[in-house]
Amino acid sequence: MELVVADIAVARGGLTVLEGVSFRLSSGQALVLRGPNGVGKTTLLRTLAGLQPAVGGTVNMAPESLCYGAHADGLKAVLTVAENLRFWAAIHGVDGVDDAMAQMNLTALRDRRAANLSAGQKRRLGLARLLVTGRPIWVLDEPTVSLDAASVQLFAGVLRGHLAAGGMALIATHIDLGLDEAAVLDLSPFKAALPKVARGGGFDEAFA
Amino acid sequence: MELVVADIAVARGGLTVLEGVSFRLSSGQALVLRGPNGVGKTTLLRTLAGLQPAVGGTVNMAPESLCYGAHADGLKAVLTVAENLRFWAAIHGVDGVDDAMAQMNLTALRDRRAANLSAGQKRRLGLARLLVTGRPIWVLDEPTVSLDAASVQLFAGVLRGHLAAGGMALIATHIDLGLDEAAVLDLSPFKAALPKVARGGGFDEAFA
Amino acid sequence: MSIWEYANPKKFMQTSAWALPWVAGLSVVTLVMGLIWGFFFTPDDYKQGSTVKIIYLHVPAAMMAINAWVMMLLASLIWLIRRHHVSALAAKAAAPVGLTFTFIALVTGALWGQPMWGTWWAWDPRLTSFLILCLFYLGYIALWQAVDDPDTAADLTGVLCIVGSVFAVLSRYAVNFWNQGLHQGASLSLDKEENVSDVFWLPLVVCIVGFILMFLALVLMRTRTEIRARRLQALLTRERIA
């Protein structure tokens, strides 16, 4: 299984922010995306997840193999930890809720409603969701925000397990995950050149 | 000027989470709070900010000298960067919006609406707000979430400037801010002991 | 010994455990007596026929529906001023009882209205203000249920109860102003006994006492439950934290 991204260009707010990004990810590999704030990491990940169209280039992967983890975790505050996970497991037709909770150290909190979790506990629950999708390609946007050092370790361990089982991961982060085996791709060189102002008052590219 | 916290106990969801926390902060000092996820950092900071009552202990400081910076930045998505700052400046009766934007490297984005900022840019704007409150005690909850390395440096510089001008800062964070002069307080030892179950079916402390 | 002693949940549980069977027993006795007396052993009214028998349910329920709200108002004030948990929980416990009594008054009134006025419902001021009272109860209960944190919920519902009471009184006057009604005037006042003859009056008084006792018994019982539920929640949270 592979994720092949070739010469992709992505746009935000009608403005191309990144262009010419290419990489390839095979089973068991992880790639960390880096780049200063605002370079377009989130935009790139959303495009790969299929939530917005790419401006150019191609993305190749098996259908329904990608699982997106965003800033917002998709948790329902009034449901308990276990109920939240069970829902996503049912949506993806997968078992393993208990296992996911155990892996992310949530078993003690299983009957706590998500509203009553601290910032870091919530984040752990959001990451546990990845485990119940059963999908091989994880696309994660700053997954370790709010996590303490121990939880970052925990997550790195889970990630290694996922890779060892043949999964892939694409992670945008500013923090060092301690994942030495992962390749790093700095996005700064791919920042889109500012489109030239249309000459002669032409409208044809004013919409770019 | 001083912030003196003596033997404070704070509660969340009707349950005491931290107790016996004491520290003292004078002009020019910074204190970094650490502790694992869920230990009660956010709760402590909210209590100091006066948003919730303390269960016990005392807090001493000059009135209206404290400025709270939370996970949520209080930004309006439809207002521009400059408008957002101008509003908070007006509320606190302070000038210096341009200066604050310059310090947090936002001048180029001044007429961009907050909705169109990336996660890190938003965070920078949230931090710039601190500069227009004109208050000496900054109480910050994970201020550098989503910031890239350069922005963390930038913020550390701003913080040093604030301290040099006689300000104080109390910061809960999991990340190293590169602020070597700051004292560190680990909250783990102050975790509240479980109150003993009342014996003999007594109800008197069921409402703890 | 001050009355505030009973605001201590433990003390309250002890006292109410002792009092509850008596109050409950008495209320059953009076209610059964009053209703049987009213239903089987009173004559028909010359104008209203056998429908007068409805009065033994309708009037006590209507009175207690209003009094329950007054009790909730007092309990809310005590909670907000002195912060005694029992009073907040008593107000919470009383609301569904008051709401049920409101329903009884509305239903029996409607069933009475059909033969007497030829309609189930008329926008008579008294009926209307009762409907509004019903809405106040619903809002109050809904707010209790919507807020998680028990103390927060108690504070918010307390404020709502006070503001609501002011507006309930205003509504009563507004509604009076809006429409003159069909409904009976006060006929139970002590100085105008002749309005309702003794045959109807005596069993009615028994029924009213029965309803008062029933209200007390239910509120006692439900407050005990609320106290236990509150403690249960606290213990469970503690357990989870540990």
Add this chain to the structure above:
Amino acid sequence: MMPELGKYAFAVLSSYGASLALIVALVGWSILRGRQVKRQLAEVEARQKGTERSDG
């Protein structure tokens, strides 16, 4: 024994029926919930006492 209710039988009987039903429902619900909460509380208290002892 049953009194003659005449043409108003429906109104009177259904008033009594509806009211008693409402009261019974309220009382029943209160008692059931009371029992349920009492039982749960007893369970949790017993459990917590147990763990406390085993802790030392």
Add this chain to the structure above:
Amino acid sequence: MIALLTRDLQLAFRAGGGFGLGLAFFLLAAVLVPLGVGPEGATLAKIAPGILWVGALLACLLSLDRIFALDFEDGSLDLLATSPIPLEGVVAVKALAHWLVTGLPLTLVAPVLGVLLNLPGPGYPWLVASLAAGTPALSVIGAFGAALTVGIKRGGLLLSLLVLPLYVPTLIFGAEVVRRGAMGVDVAVPILLLSGITAGALALLPFAAAAAIRVNLR
């Protein structure tokens, strides 16, 4: 899909979920109108069919913004859009959940409010029938409107503005059924038209709504 339906119902029944509040609003509307209009029985009887339908419609309207906005805000909608369930299915299930929580109870209590508004006797069965036939259309049209406005914070009023015109045919035929029913006239034509609208909306709007959501998520 069943998991989604269960979750939506669960969320509605949990604290703050809003079940019963649509009902409460319906009741409130039925109380407010006489307070504004005056207490005369004859006037009320005349306007009862219209007011009841307008009330049902508004009660439905007010709960629409829950259909997608909550899921959008907490990121669930992004995740549902990338899940194995087709987005059309998500829309249909969520509209169904909305109907079960709002339209169905509304239909069931409507006769009680008919009493308050003095609706003439023969109107009652038709009131229930017309609401049963019409409220599913309200839910699915509303889901479409909610999908259009999902990106807008607190877009409640914009939503109303978009959806109300779409509700007009349902309202007209629904109220007409009740009015004719109350007068004892034949109701076949309006009730057929009403059912037609519902069937059409159910068949087509989920696709439009799913398209709108895809655009809004970009």
Add this chain to the structure above:
Amino acid sequence: MIALLTRDLQLAFRAGGGFGLGLAFFLLAAVLVPLGVGPEGATLAKIAPGILWVGALLACLLSLDRIFALDFEDGSLDLLATSPIPLEGVVAVKALAHWLVTGLPLTLVAPVLGVLLNLPGPGYPWLVASLAAGTPALSVIGAFGAALTVGIKRGGLLLSLLVLPLYVPTLIFGAEVVRRGAMGVDVAVPILLLSGITAGALALLPFAAAAAIRVNLR
């Protein structure tokens, strides 16, 4: 305080801010009712005062959840609560902003809708006068309700349930003023009572609302 007022108005006038939507809702309600009730002029004239007031009230109601909930969600309310402005002042200013955005325009366009609903001639000045006297009360009572429900996600319907009973006296006196005005009867008593309610609500409710917000922020 002025900065807060300016910001709230600015937010209301920006895209998605909701200005004009209250108005639109009012308009729609005034259009829907004839659609539901049927077109007879005499019936409409009779119910016009009530319907106009109920419409104004619902239009007001629908925008209430914006008063505090947005600020709560994005954390502004925490920051305002720790700012030098007293929370009572914040409540008052926000209620004022709500009135300027909702109540005032409603008052100004009401006569146009009066025409649609066939309101008799002498009623118009009283329609405007009663709305001018009554809508501030709607805003401040609404602010109180919004303060109670600020912690509850999408508490819109709960908010309605809490607020509508509180609106009853205002509605009754307001509609009564218009009805009496339309019939050419003396309106002094109801309009005085209406103004009294408004004055009382303005004087007391900001304190209750501020207390509720403090509790909710805990």
